[in-house]
Amino acid sequence: MTVMSAHLVRLNDALLVRGGTQIFSDLSLTVEGGQRLAIIGPNGVGKTSLSMVLSGRLRLSKGEIELLGHDVRRTDIRTLRPKIGYFSDELAPRLGPEMTALQAVALGRYSGLRSEWFSLTPADLLEADRLLQLVELSDARDRTLESLSSGQRQRVLLARAFCGTPQLTVLDEPTSHLDLVARELMIVALERILGEHHRDGALIMVAHHLEDLPSSITHVLVLAQERHWFGPIDEVLTAQTLTEAYQHPIEVHSLAGRRIATAKTHPA
Numbered sequence: 001m002t003v004m005s006a007h008l009v010r011l012n013d014a015l016l017v018r019g020g021t022q023i024f025s026d027l028s029l030t031v032e033g034g035q036r037l038a039i040i041g042p043n044g045v046g047k048t049s050l051s052m053v054l055s056g057r058l059r060l061s062k063g064e065i066e067l068l069g070h071d072v073r074r075t076d077i078r079t080l081r082p083k084i085g086y087f088s089d090e091l092a093p094r095l096g097p098e099m100t101a102l103q104a105v106a107l108g109r110y111s112g113l114r115s116e117w118f119s120l121t122p123a124d125l126l127e128a129d130r131l132l133q134l135v136e137l138s139d140a141r142d143r144t145l146e147s148l149s150s151g152q153r154q155r156v157l158l159a160r161a162f163c164g165t166p167q168l169t170v171l172d173e174p175t176s177h178l179d180l181v182a183r184e185l186m187i188v189a190l191e192r193i194l195g196e197h198h199r200d201g202a203l204i205m206v207a208h209h210l211e212d213l214p215s216s217i218t219h220v221l222v223l224a225q226e227r228h229w230f231g232p233i234d235e236v237l238t239a240q241t242l243t244e245a246y247q248h249p250i251e252v253h254s255l256a257g258r259r260i261a262t263a264k265t266h267p268a
């Protein structure tokens with residue numbers, strides 16, 4: 001395993017082609033411990049594909065990528081995956097409906113599915129219990145995943161993505177399909193985990209709506225069809241950038257430390 005820079009993520013001149021189509025090119029970014037990066041952009045622009053690259057689930061077609069200080073091209077990615085937390089709502093059906101909330105969270109440490117259950121240690125269960133507390137689901141620890149509401153299940157999967165204290169956690173649209181209240185509970189739970197469990201770790205989060213971003217986001221990558229913008233949130237998340245990225249007039253407002261973007265549909 002080759003150890004490179006101190007960045008937890010370093011992407012340089014990255015190119016990704018899927019199914020013969022170029023998804024993104026010339027993409028460079030870095031993420032350090034404690035930084036919280038949001039990835040936003042129009043539908044189909046490659047956010048999920050990028051989150052898979054950044055969590056070691058998809059290989060770049062060209063360019064350099066380091067994860068947790070290791071050059072991915074020279075590393076057995078299976079050795080890195082357990083150190084990178086990952087959330088995608090596509091995970092839920094793969095976990096098995098009979099699995100309990102506690103098992104689902106504890107197995108996150110091994111990025112494992114059903115079969116690893118018997119290797120769980122008391123320390124794993126203790127950490128899983130603590131994470132369930134942080135997402136306010138202690139009462140549901142022994143309930144099966146199928147018996148939970150989708151909002152509760154998403155919070156279980158959120159807790160799972162941080163079990164084993166990974167250095168990097170990648171969340172792909174953790175608030176998708178949630179109603180207004182479930183979404184707020186999810187964001188509050190995420191803020192709590194970031195503040196109390198993942199202070200030194202890095203976060204990468206894909207989102208569609210600015211109001212889904214926790215107030216602790218420090219950096220933003222806006223992906224668009226022809227170009228991208230990466231940098232500190234105040235520099236990147238502007239009406240001008242979003243208007244260019246979405247090719248549509250967009251306004252950005254701040255409310256209680258979070259931002260809201262609205263697409264203008266009528267001329268002023």
Ligand SMILES: Nc1ncnc2c1ncn2[C@@H]1O[C@H](COP(=O)(O)OP(=O)(O)OP(=O)(O)O)[C@@H](O)[C@H]1O
Nearest residue numbers: 018019021023041042043044045046047048049050
């Ligand atoms: N397995 C695949 N094989 C080939 N092409 C794919 C595959 N998965 C996605 N794509 C294509 O890659 C492009 C980017 O998809 P991706 O899901 O990464 O975008 P996204 O920005 O996350 O989209 P959305 O905002 O709709 O979730 C799309 O054109 C999609 O059709």
